Amino acid sequence: MERRFKLANRSVSTPATSSSVNLRCPECHQIGTFELLRNTHDVVVQSRGTFQGNLWVGYRVCPNTSCNLLVFVAFHQVTQPSGSEAKLLVSYPAERIDFDAARIPAKIVNALEEAITCHAHDCHTAAAIMIRKTLEELCHDQNASGNRLIDQIKDLKTKVIIPTGLLDGIDNLRLLGNDAAHIELKDFDQIGAEEVEVGILFTKELLKAVYQSSLIAERLGALKK
Numbered sequence: 001m002e003r004r005f006k007l008a009n010r011s012v013s014t015p016a017t018s019s020s021v022n023l024r025c026p027e028c029h030q031i032g033t034f035e036l037l038r039n040t041h042d043v044v045v046q047s048r049g050t051f052q053g054n055l056w057v058g059y060r061v062c063p064n065t066s067c068n069l070l071v072f073v074a075f076h077q078v079t080q081p082s083g084s085e086a087k088l089l090v091s092y093p094a095e096r097i098d099f100d101a102a103r104i105p106a107k108i109v110n111a112l113e114e115a116i117t118c119h120a121h122d123c124h125t126a127a128a129i130m131i132r133k134t135l136e137e138l139c140h141d142q143n144a145s146g147n148r149l150i151d152q153i154k155d156l157k158t159k160v161i162i163p164t165g166l167l168d169g170i171d172n173l174r175l176l177g178n179d180a181a182h183i184e185l186k187d188f189d190q191i192g193a194e195e196v197e198v199g200i201l202f203t204k205e206l207l208k209a210v211y212q213s214s215l216i217a218e219r220l221g222a223l224k225k
Contacts (some may be wrong), residue, residue, distance in 0.1 A: 019086035021060050021073050028122075029042040034060035037070065051220035054127020056086070061097040069093075097200055103211045108137045112203060119196050125180045127196040134203055135170070138210065149174050162209050169202055 021034045036042065040105035042058030056077060059148050062069040066085070070091065075086040097116050101109045116137075139152040146152040153170055175187040175200050188195055 001089055003218060007150060010019035014132070019056075019075070019103070021075060021086050021088055021091075023088060023095050024098065025064060025067060025069055026071070026096050027069040028062065029096070029098040030064050030065050030067070032063040034071060034073070037061050044098075048099045055089075063213070078086075096120045097197065097204075099204060100208075100212070102215065104207050105137070105141050108134055108141060108207065111137050112207070115196075115200055115203075119193070119200060122193065124191050124193060124196045128176050128191050128199060129175055131178070131196070131199045131203055132138075134207075135173050135177070142210070160210050161213075162206070166202075166206055166209055168173075170206065173199060173203060173206075 020036070022031070023034060024031045025034075029204040031129055039166040042056050045057070054077060055074060057072070057074045060071050060073050062071065067221045071091050073088060073091045074089045078085050078087045097119065098114060099112060099164060101113075111130055115127045115134060118124070118127035118130060135153070136149060139149065139156050141161070142156055144152040144159060146155055148196040150171070157167055172187075175185075176191070176195060178185045179188045180191045
């Protein structure tokens with residue numbers, strides 16, 4: 001049984017059953033299957049505009065019982081051989097890349113958190129600029145000398161122990177930020193979701209190498225008699 005009404009020249013209904021949605025919780029950062037909030041219904045909009053087919057909107061709740069964050073979602077129903085599945089279009093609060101800030105200085109954490117927030121809301125240019133800001137804060141915290149960031153990066157490589165694979169990629173973070181801030185620079189074809197996501201993941205590994213590499217060793221040492 002469905003209840004129907006009119007909204008902005010679109011046919012709208014509230015279905016009896018709805019799909020679960022898989023996503024990473026913006027609050028507890030756990031990946032899980034978010035179910036429909038009890039005693040609520042989704043709204044299905046038969047769109048005539050940008051979206052073709054039905055657009056489903058409603059609320060889902062985090063399955064982590066110590067979290068139970070309420071998330072608003074919009075998705076399409078996609079028919080698969082195994083049955084109907086939800087293709088998530090947007091969620092709010094937005095899904096975020098997880099980040100362990102242990103032992104990392106506050107200014108560096110704040111810069112990367114802002115980059116992650118911008119990425120979550122599809123503000124890719126702003127996210128790339130904040131990735132560069134994170135790198136600048138890292139160089140400042142490690143007392144890397146030089147008037148330009150490129151010179152500070154060279155000096156940084158002499159001050160901290162970083163795996164070779166990460167050393168080779170540090171300058172690409174600078175170039176990513178340059179491209180985002182300056183129209184005339186085109187080291188990257190575009191500054192989009194994938195470029196920013198890889199930049200954030202690389203930055204996380206870089207910070208882990210500089211500030212967190214000894215954490216596991218210390219935990220192991222603490223277990224000794």
